[in-house]
Each structure stands twice: as structure tokens, then as C-alpha cells.
Amino acid sequence: MAGTEVLGRVTWRTGKVVSLRDETSTARTIAIEVRDWPGHVAGQHVDVRLTAPDGYSAVRSYSIASAPNSDRRIEITVERLEDGEVSPYLTQEVAIGDELDLRGPIGGWFVWHVDQTEPIQLIAGGSGIVPLMAIIRSRLASASNARFRLLYSLREPAAAFYKDELQAISIRGESVILSYAFTRITPKDWPRPASRIDAALLSENVWPSHLSPTCYVCGPTSFVEHVAGLLIAAGMDRGRIRTERFGSTGEHK
Amino acid sequence: MNANMSYLDGNAAGGELSKIFNLDLTAAEGQCANCGATRRFADAHLYVDCPGLIARCASCDHVLLRLVNTGKRAFLDLRGMAFLKLST
Amino acid sequence: MAIISRGFSGRRSAGEVKLPPGQYLTTDFPVLSAGPTPRISLDRWEFTIDDGTNVMQRWDWNSFRDLPRETITVDLHCVTRWSKLGTSWEGVSFDTLLANVKTDLPFAMIHSYGDYTTNLPLKDLLSKQAWIAFKYDGTDLAPEHGGPARLLVPHLYLWKSAKWVKGLTLMKDDKPGFWEGLGYHIYGDPWREQRYSEE
DSSP, X not given: OTTOOBOOOOOEEEEEEEEEEESSSSEEEEEEEOTTOOOOOBTOEEEEEEEOTTSOEEEEEEEBOSOOOSSSEEEEEEEOOTTOSSHHIIIIIOOTTOEEEEEEEEOSSSOBXXXXXXXXXXXXXXXXXXXXXXXXXXXXXXXXXOOEEEEEEEXXXXXXXXXXXXXXXXXXXXXXXXXXEESSOOOTTOSSOSOOOOHHHHHHHSOOGGGOOEEEEEESHHHHHHHHHHHHHTTOOGGGEEEEEOOTTSSXX | OOSOOOOEEGGGGHHXXXXXXXXXXXXOEEEETTTOOEEXXXXXXXXXXXXXXXXXXXXXXXXXEEEEEOSSOEEEEOTTEEEEEOOO | OOOOOTTOOTTBOOOOOOOOTTOEEBSSOOOOOSSOXXXXXXXXXXXXXXXXXXXXXXXXXXXXXXXXXXXXXXXXXXXXXXXXXXXXXXXXXXXXXXXXXXXXXXXXXXXXXXXXXXXXXXXXXXXXXXXXXXXXTTEEOOGGGTTTOEEEOTTSOGGGSOSSEEEXXXXXXXXXXXXXXXXXXXXXXXXXXXXXXXX
């Protein structure tokens, strides 16, 4: 089944909001119960459609944050964009009990299957952490022993999603090795000044290329292009780099 | 090579393309009919809503695929790809 | 049957304005592109009018900017359903650009830098209906909105107002351009809601 492109028909489904959790001051995780949910693979996304009473509608894609499981319930994490059209509604208006139109799960390439045994390198830029968190959660909920590293690039510590969960994972240490890069404000006593990821930072924080890891890079388009370029320059096989671009503002708003 | 980073990638076309094919094309490898580069469709530069959907070769920017969905019908132009290789 | 999202109205503002059918009012200016923004230097820029064989008119940036220009305020209607009213532009009218062009070819194909084309009847470019615009809202037209210069033909859907315009080819027959050949209407009148080709 791994790597097959053949899908069940991707149709619109109705989901009900069952819980809300703020990740940061601008981002919120929404848990949605979907009675006919067919299951998903970590890394896939859903399209969410909002419809106004006069029929105007807007559709946006959101990565599924939750690991595959047998529950008929998924989580998405939405970051509010200042001039967004859908994200302000999802992060500020939506209430428990509201229904949402969803299409999915969608995606056949930017996915991780539990039967992949090679080392995995995850690199997140801002809200790009969402599908990578689904991949981590999927790994930890399975019997997989694949070696995982996550490099999470953020503007500042307060912008991190899943803080407590990632901290618990990094304390455990051996299953997922976690590193951070801060681009504007660092935590106190951070050994490195705030800056964009560069070749030196990458070489200290990712699997060496001779291990032939599969890399998953997700975030704003410019972040993904920049990091993918650095990975190739560091000797990673282009065919083993999987990317998902969220557009110029970090999300297709 | 492209200073304007407002494109998405082939992953974001999954929902729209799934309306037409019973397949997810994002993992398929496609060869650009213009420059010959063979890459995963997920890596294509995707421009949406313009007012259709356009996937461009990440190597040379040539149009790989265009899709217009009028609601009643879909128009699909695949001339920009010499082939698409899918595993079934 | 779509779920109506309680309290959702999108990015639009209410108001008692008459819009073409199926359109919604917007206050921002969405940037919709079919490809990467071309970066055209002004010393390379030119606009040509040809008939498929001979170049009949050519302007470089300096000679183009020497032409008489006007400021106009027009409404924009995009086929993706947003309308933006009262937009202010400065440009050169096609009545000026076509003043010395003698032709009986009734159609035009507009070419842009990049690979975009769009077609329309020549008479829709005349009689104060179309301009090559180089300023929006008083400032030089930004590249993402079609700068240095774009076509502005507001009585048709906005996909006809080709960005990064570089030339016009006169044609005997109406041949479809980039979107007209893939399901969009060959003419595109928003007031008759001509979004898609008839079938």
C-alpha cells in the first residue's frame, strides 16, 4: 500500500467542531469529528470550505495535525493571518458544535508511512510544523524504530506550536531528536544569535547525508526553497527531499 | 531563480485534481515537455485562482498543466507534460 | 448541500451598490497570477502593434510616456467573483495608440511578457474603453499588479486586462487566448455574466 496514488474518491464531508485549544496567541488547534472519516496518512491535508449565507464561499487547505488512528476525529492547527479570509474565522469565530465542510484526506507524496524504515529529517518553518507533527505523532504511536530528527525554525519562542508535547518528546530524547532555530528573537542565553537557517546551522542539526534520510520540509514557499537548496548543497539526494509550500505568507490565506 | 515566492506547490492541487481523477497525482513523476526535467508533481510551482489552476515546471517555469473548473465542467490542458508516471 | 458557516462573510464589505450578476464587493486588491512576475527593465520595454506580418507601430518606454495620457476611475470585475469599485489609474488610451493604425482586421490578440495572451474585438479597445495603464492610485504600477504597464479594459472581466503587456497582433478571426482556449468565454461581458464558453 505504501506509495500508491490510487485513492478513494475525495469527497466533501461534514465535520463537527468538538474542541478548541490555543497553541499561541494567533494559532488554534481545532478538533473535528467526521463521522464518515476514511482514515488518513500522516502528512495529508484537508480542504475546508466556508460558505456565507449569500452563497459566497472560500476554500483553504490545512494540514492534519493528528496521527492516523481509528477515531473518526482529526485535528487541524490554524494560524491567523492578519489579512486572511478564512483563518480569522477559524481562529476567532468558530465555536464548539459548529459544522464545517471538509474535503479529504488529500496528498500522496508529502506523507510518511509507518513501514518506512530509513532515517527521517523533518524541517519546519513556522506553521509548517503542523504536518510534521502529524508525522511525529504517527511515529510515536506506532512500533516504528525509525530515527527521527526535527529542526523547527521559528521567529521567537512564543510562536511555537505544541510546546508541551515537544518538550516531553525532547526530554525522552532517543526517539525524536529536536532542535530549534530562531530567526528574530532567541530564548535567554541561546548559544546562537537570531538568524535564518544557514549551511552551518543545518550541518549541526540534521542527519548527515551518508545516512540517506528522507527529508520533509514544510513552511512558507521562500523558506522551503531556501532550505531545500541548503540540503542539496549538503549532499542530500534531491529525490529524497519532500516539500510542502504554504505560499508567500506562510499559508494560502 | 524566481524572486516572487507567491506560488504554492503541486500538493495544493490535490483537492481540485481529485475531482477529475480517482488518483492523487502529487507523487507521480512528470516530464516537462519544454526542458525535459523529470520531477514529482508535488514539486511543481502552483498558481491557483488566476482564474484557473496552473502548474509550472520548477526548473524552467513552462506550463505543465492548466485546469479550469466551471462548476459544470472541467477543462484540462496537459500538453506541457511529455508524460506522467504513476504507480498503480 | 454546503454547510452555511455561522457568522462568516469573508473579506467583503456590505453596501447598496449595483454589481454584475454573481459578483461580490471587495475592498482589497487581490493579486492573481498565472505565473512568476516578469521583471522588465524600462530600457528593454516596448509595445508593438503588428498585423501578423508587419510591425505597424512601436514605442519604447520613453516614446510611450511622451504620449498624451489621462487619469480614469473605473470598476474592476474579476471572474473569480470579486469586484473592486472606483479604482484610479493613469494610462494612454487605445484611441491614441491606434490613431495611426489603418486596418480592416477586426480582432486583436494581446501579448504579455511571460506567456499570457488574451483576445478581444478591436472595437472594444476603442471609444474610450481601453488603456495601457502605468499608474495605479497615483503611484507607479507595482510589478505584481502588472507593472510597468498593463492593459485596462474594464468593461470586460479582469482576465482580459492583461498584465505586463508588450504587444497587440491584429487578426482576421477571433482566436482564443490563454484562458479563452480553456473554458473561459471568448468575449467576457460581466453584465451578461459571460464567464465560461457556451456549451
